Amino acid sequence: MRLAGDHERPRDAAASASGSATALPIAVRRLSKAYGAVPVLDEIDLDVRPGEFLTLLGPSGSGKTTLLMAIAGFLRPDKGSIRFGEREVVRLAPHKREIGMVFQNYALFPHMDVARNVGFPLRLRRVPAAEIARRVEAALQMFQLGGFGSRRIDQLSGGQRQRVALARAIVFEPRIILMDEPLSALDKQLRERMQIELRQLHERLGTTTVYVTHDQREALTMSDRVAILDRGRIARIDTPRAIYDDPGSRFVAEFIGESSFLDVAVADGVARAAGTTIRAGNLPTQQGRCTMVLRPERLHLLGPGQGEGMNCFDGRVTGAVYQGDTLLLQTVLNGGSPVALRVTTRGGEGPPPAPGTPIRIGIAVSDTVLLPDEAKGAP
Amino acid sequence: MTTASAFDPAGPAGDDHAAGLRRDQWRERMGLAGLAAPALLLVTVTMLVPVGWLFGLSFLDDNGALSLEHYRRMLAEPSYGRTFRTTFEISFVTTLICILLGYPLAYFLSQLPRRAANLCMIAVLLPFWTSLLVRTYAWLVLLQRSGLINTWGMKLGLWSEPLQLVHNMGGTLIGMVHIMLPFMVLPLYGTMRAIDRNLLRAAASLGSTPVHGFWTVFFPLSLPGLAAGAALVFVLCLGFYVTPAMLGGGKVTMVSNRIANDIELFFNWGAASALGVVLLVITLVVLVLAARLSRGAGLFGAGH
Numbered sequence: 001m002r003l004a005g006d007h008e009r010p011r012d013a014a015a016s017a018s019g020s021a022t023a024l025p026i027a028v029r030r031l032s033k034a035y036g037a038v039p040v041l042d043e044i045d046l047d048v049r050p051g052e053f054l055t056l057l058g059p060s061g062s063g064k065t066t067l068l069m070a071i072a073g074f075l076r077p078d079k080g081s082i083r084f085g086e087r088e089v090v091r092l093a094p095h096k097r098e099i100g101m102v103f104q105n106y107a108l109f110p111h112m113d114v115a116r117n118v119g120f121p122l123r124l125r126r127v128p129a130a131e132i133a134r135r136v137e138a139a140l141q142m143f144q145l146g147g148f149g150s151r152r153i154d155q156l157s158g159g160q161r162q163r164v165a166l167a168r169a170i171v172f173e174p175r176i177i178l179m180d181e182p183l184s185a186l187d188k189q190l191r192e193r194m195q196i197e198l199r200q201l202h203e204r205l206g207t208t209t210v211y212v213t214h215d216q217r218e219a220l221t222m223s224d225r226v227a228i229l230d231r232g233r234i235a236r237i238d239t240p241r242a243i244y245d246d247p248g249s250r251f252v253a254e255f256i257g258e259s260s261f262l263d264v265a266v267a268d269g270v271a272r273a274a275g276t277t278i279r280a281g282n283l284p285t286q287q288g289r290c291t292m293v294l295r296p297e298r299l300h301l302l303g304p305g306q307g308e309g310m311n312c313f314d315g316r317v318t319g320a321v322y323q324g325d326t327l328l329l330q331t332v333l334n335g336g337s338p339v340a341l342r343v344t345t346r347g348g349e350g351p352p353p354a355p356g357t358p359i360r361i362g363i364a365v366s367d368t369v370l371l372p373d374e375a376k377g378a379p
Numbered sequence: 380m381t382t383a384s385a386f387d388p389a390g391p392a393g394d395d396h397a398a399g400l401r402r403d404q405w406r407e408r409m410g411l412a413g414l415a416a417p418a419l420l421l422v423t424v425t426m427l428v429p430v431g432w433l434f435g436l437s438f439l440d441d442n443g444a445l446s447l448e449h450y451r452r453m454l455a456e457p458s459y460g461r462t463f464r465t466t467f468e469i470s471f472v473t474t475l476i477c478i479l480l481g482y483p484l485a486y487f488l489s490q491l492p493r494r495a496a497n498l499c500m501i502a503v504l505l506p507f508w509t510s511l512l513v514r515t516y517a518w519l520v521l522l523q524r525s526g527l528i529n530t531w532g533m534k535l536g537l538w539s540e541p542l543q544l545v546h547n548m549g550g551t552l553i554g555m556v557h558i559m560l561p562f563m564v565l566p567l568y569g570t571m572r573a574i575d576r577n578l579l580r581a582a583a584s585l586g587s588t589p590v591h592g593f594w595t596v597f598f599p600l601s602l603p604g605l606a607a608g609a610a611l612v613f614v615l616c617l618g619f620y621v622t623p624a625m626l627g628g629g630k631v632t633m634v635s636n637r638i639a640n641d642i643e644l645f646f647n648w649g650a651a652s653a654l655g656v657v658l659l660v661i662t663l664v665v666l667v668l669a670a671r672l673s674r675g676a677g678l679f680g681a682g683h
Contacts, residue, residue, distance in 0.1 A: 072584060073583075074580050074583070093583075094580070094583040095582075095585075095592075097584075098586070101580070101584035101585075103580070103581060105577060107575060107578050107580065108581075109578060109581075109582075109595075109596055111596075111599045111600055120595075121585035121586050124586040124587055125586060168585065172586070178584075
């Protein structure tokens with residue numbers, strides 16, 4: 001029931017258009033790493049397109065950081081292949097991989113000032129001093145840090161340190177940039193601003209970027225494509241929109257966005273859940289069970305007579321959480337399934353419905369997504 | 380309504396408890412200071428008073444009159460100069476050998492997983508659990524003319540005459556390095572542990588070879604630990620007594636051995652006190668310099 005193929009991929013198009021000759025593709029093949037009997041990377045295949053911004057997303061222990069560290073060369077896999085363009089790099093020492101890397105804790109050299117930090121890769125490449133000074137200042141300007149060259153690292157705020165780390169990672173024009181949760185140490189507002197800055201930077205440079213995060217919103221905001229990792233395997237790789245609209249598995253649906261789930265029973269071509277016959281774009285034909293994903297913002301609170309073109313459910317309110325821009329209503333459907341729905345607040349609509357109030361909610365047939373039952377494979 | 384006004388700071392009573400809160404804070408501070416009082420008292424009685432007394436003694440001549448005689452003699456008699464030179468030589472060489480042995484060891488320990496490092500650290504600290512005297516005697520057993528090393532060396536045909544391994548400068552250095560090494564390794568290890576491994580990874584990703592990364596990133600950041608360890612070892616060496624007395628065989632006279640001689644053989648408390656005062660002053664100067672040095676290193680953010 002995946003609506004494969006007909007998702008727009010504007011970012012992909014943009015990326016390949018601006019993807020200059022310098023952008024390198026990354027091809028990972030059957031990459032495995034185990035600690036004892038526990039596989040951390042389990043025969044991973046991954047293709048990062050030239051100039052693409054790809055995010056590795058997953059819970060802790062899913063292997064996303066391990067995969068990044070293997071690409072960077074800091075972790076030796078047990079077997080498999082990693083290629084940058086045509087070049088096999090799996091046995092290449094990290095300092096020969098020409099990668100711009102940004103670390104979670106910035107990893108700035110505390111005994112060097114800002115300019116010496118940013119100039120570090122240029123000095124290693126024996127760039128003439130005058131050109132180093134020029135390129136360092138240009139890189140700092142790019143991150144609104146012009147004139148900060150002589151500052152000590154401990155005089156900078158978290159956001160400034162992150163910018164210095166970025167400047168240092170791009171100043172030598174690497175063809176691949178790797179980032180390991182670079183924004184997780186920043187507060188929420190700064191993080192959101194940096195997300196946009198990073199995205200703009202990527203659009204300007206067009207460098208192939210692999211980004212690791214556990215923050216699904218960050219992944220959706222920034223990426224051309226998102227690879228979701230689960231226990232050392234890639235559970236799903238696609239554009240943010242395709243993944244959000246049709247997660248394809250319960251694991252992905254739970255990880256991306258908030259969702260409620262309904263058990264659906266399929267018999268004789270009819271799907272039923274919580275006492276309602278379900279209509280969906282692609283109903284399973286075999287007998288069995290599947291799961292319906294209910295995104296809180298795709299659910300509607302229905303008045304009398306509404307609900308045309310929707311799957312409708314009756315229930316009652318169990319609680320309401322006022323969140324400023326939205327009101328999160330907790331409900332329980334007849335039959336006992338808890339479902340959350342989000343209503344945009346506009347002011348002047350009065351107090352939220354009291355617990356116990358009967359309620360009718362609906363979801364458009366076009367928004368109705370059914371997931372295969374994990375145990376039995378495709379529905 | 381009455382309960383509400385009772386909690387109102389601007390209520391009828393008008394009491395904002397400022398005085399009471401100040402009193403509470405003072406009481407808390409005094410309680411904390413009280414915990415340090417026994418130690419302070421002990422230090423005063425066992426340290427400040429005797430040192431002050433010796434300090435006074437050093438300015439009195441044999442008849443009890445105020446004089447600088449002991450200090451004058453220290454400058455006039457070349458044997459005193461020799462003693463100080465020996466002391467500095469031994470302290471310096473011991474510190475140097477401790478650095479050469481201790482730095483790689485501390486580096487190795489700092490790169491181990493924490494659990495393994497702790498186990499190895501126990502091995503480093505093991506000598507601390509045996510008495511200094513026992514350890515020094517052990518070296519005597521190993522190094523003397525009929526000791527283990529000479530016996531085995533001759534049996535294996537490595538040398539034919541017993542080597543003079545002890546009762547000289549070499550023997551003293553061997554014993555002192557053995558005893559001082561943990562004092563070098565401990566601060567170094569602590570500093571190295573605190574160095575973020577991602578810094579070396581960052582250096583590598585920027586194109587730095589492991590050797591270059593070590594010298595440009597790791598080594599500068601380990602300097603405060605090196606300075607602390609070196610200062611500790613050097614200062615402890617300056618005042619060392621037991622090991623040079625036993626392994627030096629009377630040929631290696633350090634300041635503390637000279638002090639002991641002055642008192643035990645010549646009953647010259649004044650001369651011994653003067654030596655003690657000079658040694659104390661030198662020690663303080665070394666400590667201040669070391670503090671300056673490591674703060675200088677800290678200025679570059681290494682302590683961060």
